[in-house]
Amino acid sequence: xxxxxxxxxxxxxxxxxxxxxxxxxxxxxxxxxxxxxxxxxxxxxxxxxxxxxxxxxxxxxxxxxxxxxxxxxxxxxxxxxxxxxxxxxxxxxxxxxxxxxxxxxxxxxxxx
Amino acid sequence: xxxxxxxxxxxxxxxxxxxxxxxxxxxxxxxxxxxxxxxxxxxxxxxxxxxxxxxxxxxxxxxxxxxxxxxxxxxxxxxxxxxxxxxxxxxxxxxxxxxxxxxxxxxxxxx
Numbered sequence: 001x002x003x004x005x006x007x008x009x010x011x012x013x014x015x016x017x018x019x020x021x022x023x024x025x026x027x028x029x030x031x032x033x034x035x036x037x038x039x040x041x042x043x044x045x046x047x048x049x050x051x052x053x054x055x056x057x058x059x060x061x062x063x064x065x066x067x068x069x070x071x072x073x074x075x076x077x078x079x080x081x082x083x084x085x086x087x088x089x090x091x092x093x094x095x096x097x098x099x100x101x102x103x104x105x106x107x108x109x110x111x112x
Numbered sequence: 113x114x115x116x117x118x119x120x121x122x123x124x125x126x127x128x129x130x131x132x133x134x135x136x137x138x139x140x141x142x143x144x145x146x147x148x149x150x151x152x153x154x155x156x157x158x159x160x161x162x163x164x165x166x167x168x169x170x171x172x173x174x175x176x177x178x179x180x181x182x183x184x185x186x187x188x189x190x191x192x193x194x195x196x197x198x199x200x201x202x203x204x205x206x207x208x209x210x211x212x213x214x215x216x217x218x219x220x221x222x223x
Contacts, residue, residue: 033210042116042200042213043156056209090155097209098163100146103155 003029004104006091012110013081021076021107025093032074033101034066035090043090049074078109086111114139114205118214126222131188133217135201140182144204146211147175147186151197159199160186191221 003026013019025032031050035043045058049068063079072093078085088108092101115138125131133147144163148156162168162175162184174187184203188195198218202211 031209035211035213040215042118042202042215043211045210045212048210050209058210088155092211097204097211098144098161100158100161101211102158103148106155 004091004093004102006089006104006107008107009105010108010110012112015081015083015111017081018077018079019081019109021078021089021091021109023074023076023091023093023104025072025074025091025104026102027072029072029093029095029102031094031097031101032068032072033092033094034074034076035092036060036085037088037090037106039087046076081111083111085109114203114208114212116201116203116212116214118199118201118217120215121218122220123217124220124222125191127191127193129191129221131191131195131219131221133186133188133199133201133219135184135186135214137182137184137201137203137205139203139205140179141206142179142203143206145175145177145184146202146204147173147184148200148202148213149197150200150216156200188219191219193221193223195219196221 033048034046037043048056068074198216201214
């Protein structure tokens, strides 16, 4: 049973809309990362937060933004949704990167 | 461009056989390597991590790392149909904190 929970599990949005995805990570896991996984591909790194500060970002445009809160929760915001944003969005947390990351069950986003 | 390469498969092995999954990576200075298993429609699950050259065993799983060849592999002994999944290799590259994943290898264990 994962200690990382994500909501919602599924979401359908219209192109141009905005979406907020939420994640609650395990206590003591100060690092949280967000990934996008398209069908048949490995997860692609979006960005990472450590103690509420962004400390790494992948090759995603600024319309992908995030926040991490003191209670180990975080969120991913995507503005101006495009059809290609349809994917599984994964949140992962870690007490330290050398220990690997624990993934949540993901949010399946469909943009129509 | 820092990359992780995996054969997409499918790799098909009979039940009870050894499945060998391979991964190469582009950054010679990388220090941390991970294997995740992902069942269809589910999220990745950490199987093993390895940092030092050589073998690391955990039950039926053995991870092998060769930093000189920039190669990491996962052996699954006594493969079971329940091992059928996509196996993702992930690396933390030098100067980065997040995981870089390969595209995964789909394993099919035939009963």
